[in-house]
Amino acid sequence: MFDGLTGRLGDIFDRLRRRGALTEEDVGAALREVRVALLEADVALPVVKSFINGVKEKAVGQEVLRSITPGQMVIKIVHDHLVEMLGEQNEGINLNAEAPVPVLMLGLQGSGKTTSTAKIACLLKTREKKKVLMASLDTRRPAAQEQLRVLGEQVDVATLPIVPGEDPVTIAQRAMRVGRLEGYDVVMLDTAGRLAIDEELMDEVVRIRDVTKPVESLLVVDAMTGQDAVTVATNFNDKVGVTGIVMTRIDGDARGGAALSMRQITGRPIKLLGTGEKIDALEAFHPDRIAGRILGMGDVLSLVEKAAETIDREEAEKLAAKMEKGNFDLDDMLSQLRQIRKMGGMGGMLSMLPGVGKIKDQLSKANIDERMLKRQEAIITSMTQKERRDIKLLNASRRRRIALGSGTTVADVNRLLKQYQDMADMMRKFKKLGKKGLMRQGLSALMPKGR
Amino acid sequence: MFDWIKRKKPAAEAPAAPPTPETPVAVEPVAQPEQLAPEPLAPEQPAPVAVEAPPAPVVPKSALVLDAAPVAPVEEAPQGGWLSRLRRGLSKSTSRLTDGIGGIFTKRKLDDETLEELEELLIQADLGPAMAARVTGDLAKSRFGKEISPDEVKRFLADEIAKVLVPVAQPLVLDGNHKPHVVLVVGVNGTGKTTTIGKYARELRAAGKTVWLAAGDTFRAAAVSQLQIWGERTGAPVIAKETGADAAGLAYEALEKARAAGADVLLIDTAGRLQNKQGLMDELRKIVRVIKKVDPTAPHTTLLTLDATTGQNAHSQVEVFKEMVSVNGLILTKLDGSARGGVLVSLAQKFGLPVHAIGVGEGIDDLRPFDAQSFAASLVGLDEGR
Numbered sequence: 001m002f003d004g005l006t007g008r009l010g011d012i013f014d015r016l017r018r019r020g021a022l023t024e025e026d027v028g029a030a031l032r033e034v035r036v037a038l039l040e041a042d043v044a045l046p047v048v049k050s051f052i053n054g055v056k057e058k059a060v061g062q063e064v065l066r067s068i069t070p071g072q073m074v075i076k077i078v079h080d081h082l083v084e085m086l087g088e089q090n091e092g093i094n095l096n097a098e099a100p101v102p103v104l105m106l107g108l109q110g111s112g113k114t115t116s117t118a119k120i121a122c123l124l125k126t127r128e129k130k131k132v133l134m135a136s137l138d139t140r141r142p143a144a145q146e147q148l149r150v151l152g153e154q155v156d157v158a159t160l161p162i163v164p165g166e167d168p169v170t171i172a173q174r175a176m177r178v179g180r181l182e183g184y185d186v187v188m189l190d191t192a193g194r195l196a197i198d199e200e201l202m203d204e205v206v207r208i209r210d211v212t213k214p215v216e217s218l219l220v221v222d223a224m225t226g227q228d229a230v231t232v233a234t235n236f237n238d239k240v241g242v243t244g245i246v247m248t249r250i251d252g253d254a255r256g257g258a259a260l261s262m263r264q265i266t267g268r269p270i271k272l273l274g275t276g277e278k279i280d281a282l283e284a285f286h287p288d289r290i291a292g293r294i295l296g297m298g299d300v301l302s303l304v305e306k307a308a309e310t311i312d313r314e315e316a317e318k319l320a321a322k323m324e325k326g327n328f329d330l331d332d333m334l335s336q337l338r339q340i341r342k343m344g345g346m347g348g349m350l351s352m353l354p355g356v357g358k359i360k361d362q363l364s365k366a367n368i369d370e371r372m373l374k375r376q377e378a379i380i381t382s383m384t385q386k387e388r389r390d391i392k393l394l395n396a397s398r399r400r401r402i403a404l405g406s407g408t409t410v411a412d413v414n415r416l417l418k419q420y421q422d423m424a425d426m427m428r429k430f431k432k433l434g435k436k437g438l439m440r441q442g443l444s445a446l447m448p449k450g451r
Numbered sequence: 452m453f454d455w456i457k458r459k460k461p462a463a464e465a466p467a468a469p470p471t472p473e474t475p476v477a478v479e480p481v482a483q484p485e486q487l488a489p490e491p492l493a494p495e496q497p498a499p500v501a502v503e504a505p506p507a508p509v510v511p512k513s514a515l516v517l518d519a520a521p522v523a524p525v526e527e528a529p530q531g532g533w534l535s536r537l538r539r540g541l542s543k544s545t546s547r548l549t550d551g552i553g554g555i556f557t558k559r560k561l562d563d564e565t566l567e568e569l570e571e572l573l574i575q576a577d578l579g580p581a582m583a584a585r586v587t588g589d590l591a592k593s594r595f596g597k598e599i600s601p602d603e604v605k606r607f608l609a610d611e612i613a614k615v616l617v618p619v620a621q622p623l624v625l626d627g628n629h630k631p632h633v634v635l636v637v638g639v640n641g642t643g644k645t646t647t648i649g650k651y652a653r654e655l656r657a658a659g660k661t662v663w664l665a666a667g668d669t670f671r672a673a674a675v676s677q678l679q680i681w682g683e684r685t686g687a688p689v690i691a692k693e694t695g696a697d698a699a700g701l702a703y704e705a706l707e708k709a710r711a712a713g714a715d716v717l718l719i720d721t722a723g724r725l726q727n728k729q730g731l732m733d734e735l736r737k738i739v740r741v742i743k744k745v746d747p748t749a750p751h752t753t754l755l756t757l758d759a760t761t762g763q764n765a766h767s768q769v770e771v772f773k774e775m776v777s778v779n780g781l782i783l784t785k786l787d788g789s790a791r792g793g794v795l796v797s798l799a800q801k802f803g804l805p806v807h808a809i810g811v812g813e814g815i816d817d818l819r820p821f822d823a824q825s826f827a828a829s830l831v832g833l834d835e836g837r
Binding site for chain 2: 035036039040041042044045108109110111112140141142143144146147148149150151154195196197198222224225226227228230231232235249251252253254255257258277
């Protein structure tokens with residue numbers, strides 16, 4: 001239902017390309033699509049409007065009119081403007097204060113405060129070597145305090161002992177006292193979820209703020225949040241004061257427009273992203289990635305970065321050198337296969353590439369599973385070194401042996417060889433493109449073609 | 452109050468009947484009040500938001516009120532009753548829109564500019580750009596260029612929206628033939644599954660049903676304890692295992708036990724999961740598969756909880772959960788906040804899944820029947836009573 005912006009703009013820009021030049025109406029038409037794309041990505045309306053105005057100012061003018069591919073130019077302007085509005089990258093948690101540093105966690109019910117509290121505590125403990133104390137001030141939801149205690153045990157971070165019947169403000173005071181007496185560096189205060197319009201509970205959190213004087217007040221926001229982001233951001237910021245934002249469930253398939261709304265309305269940086277249920281699934285914020293996601297342009301950068309993390313540099317260079325010479329052998333294919341698996345398999349990778357929605361659908365229809373990669377690995381490893389370097393050696397009987405050795409069929413072996421051939425051809429074609437082009441194309445060439 | 456869990460009696464079938472949307476008063480689902488009225492914690496009632504309703508909220512002039520019980524005095528819940536809380540919440544959330552519409556029209560001609568502003572107001576209620584355009588388009592078709600007052604506009608919009616919602620506003624009907632009637636509750640993390648189960652258990656218990664709970668969220672820390680506390684509050688036995696146990700195995704065991712005990716209803720909680728996590732969705736399918744080994748017709752109801760705060764991603768949630776585990780009912784939670792859950796309108800149009808109830812707070816009595824007219828009215832800020 002929600003096409004990415006690139007898809008939406010495709011038609012308009014196809015038309016533009018043929019005409020050559022970009023008029024003001026064209027920019028207008030494109031921006032209408034941008035507006036819809038942003039709204040569908042759940043960016044709050046007031047933010048969308050100011051965004052569109054900003055882009056219009058930049059887009060209408062000679063810069064675009066003179067450019068050779070106006071479509072790409074507009075997309076670039078939109079993207080850059082979005083990155084700019086999303087703000088600085090990765091500001092980190094501010095701990096510049098006298099220990100124990102109080103950190104207050106705020107948010108609606110079910111936004112992921114408790115999990116985020118434990119994740120941040122774990123991060124501070126392992127990366128910054130801080131001694132952290134966590135305290136749950138959630139006396140409302142059944143077993144909420146228990147939840148934090150269990151999480152504390154899991155990540156080996158101390159939690160304030162639970163005293164039944166104690167009210168949140170008292171717990172906060174006790175947490176700070178314990179923090180001081182027992183020499184903690186940081187005290188994380190996990191508050192109960194509250195509605196931004198619940199005056200009583202907002203007053204309570206203001207009292208908590210006043211008795212603890214937190215250095216950081218982090219607003220935890222679900223990436224799926226819709227237009228209500230405006231109210232949430234405004235109320236929490238006006239009443240309690242927010243110093244930073246934590247976006248959770250960014251691993252879902254929501255486009256995350258709330259990030260832009262939050263950032264714009266509070267003027268506060270997005271500090272961290274929750275990327276999964278595991279306790280270490282917490283990442284620094286990168287505006288360009290979220291921008292691509294909001295626009296539906298895929299998370300190219302994340303992919304590249306992830307690839308960079310996993311792919312052995314040396315190996316990649318060796319591979320690139322080989323490719324340049326045009327002798328890409330099965331050993332190289334094997335190492336590529338392994339890298340793909342390391343990167344989280346086809347599904348994980350595809351979801352990060354732009355414009356692959358369709359391919360993904362086809363893939364799921366074709367019912368191709370990850371095990372295929374493993375099988376292909378098995379086939380290659382069942383070959384001798386000589387065979388891997390020169391596939392011409394592979395006659396029928398060798399193929400039978402390989403199939404037997406890898407627990408597959410001769411047809412599977414043939415299919416792999418065909419795929420290798422396709423890849424090798426492709427590699428030769430992309431010889432001139434340099435390393436980057438090679439890598440991207442190399443990966444996509446690995447994708448099985450219609451079985 | 453209990454109307455959305457009405458028993459399967461011929462008489463009770465009425466509420467589902469789709470009325471002609473132009474005449475909101477046509478919804479005549481008069482429930483059996485005698486069955487419910489004496490219940491002490493029962494009878495608050497949804498705001499009577501029929502278009503013509505006068506401010507006084509306790510006059511059930513509106514036919515939309517499902518339980519026509521004479522209920523005014525019983526409303527003093529600890530925090531001032533859900534109605535006042537709801538009103539408080541909704542007035543906050545609707546005031547922006549209401550002011551907005553009022554601001555646009557102090558009797559003026561319906562022109563392009565006005566329509567655009569109107570469309571934007573609907574977008575801000577999370578209706579989504581497409582639905583907002585459709586609704587305002589309808590308005591333009593019939594009234595373009597004419598003088599129109601803010602009230603007329605609101606009424607028109609509310610009616611248009613209600614048209615879409617009325618067919619899905621259906622109470623959850625328990626099938627007495629199943630012992631127990633198995634209700635599986637699924638949804639994304641933090642949408643309110645466990646809380647909804649707690650509140651639902653309370654309603655069922657108050658209606659005299661025996662209810663068993665299965666603590667199927669074996670993943671999140673302390674989720675089991677959370678449900679156990681709800682079990683104590685509602686007097687429902689809870690089948691639980693330690694965190695990390697196999698949820699499907701637990702569901703199986705719970706169904707066997709509940710069946711042996713002759714329970715009326717079994718509510719199965721599940722761990723929250725994002726719909727794009729294939730592995731977790733497969734796990735959910737396994738739960739369904741395993742339940743079917745005990746009772747091939749179960750789960751009889753699969754409820755998806757949706758958070759009203761959620762924007763357009765709700766589409767993806769409904770689509771995937773429906774495909775994976777055949778969700779056949781929705782519950783919209785957290786409607787007491789400033790979020791208005793307008794995405795429900797396009798969901799209703801696209802999927803047509805019944806909306807059984809709404810959650811309006813964390814209290815044990817904060818589960819309400821879903822009323823299309825009043826929901827539509829609240830979306831456009833049309834309830835004088837609030």
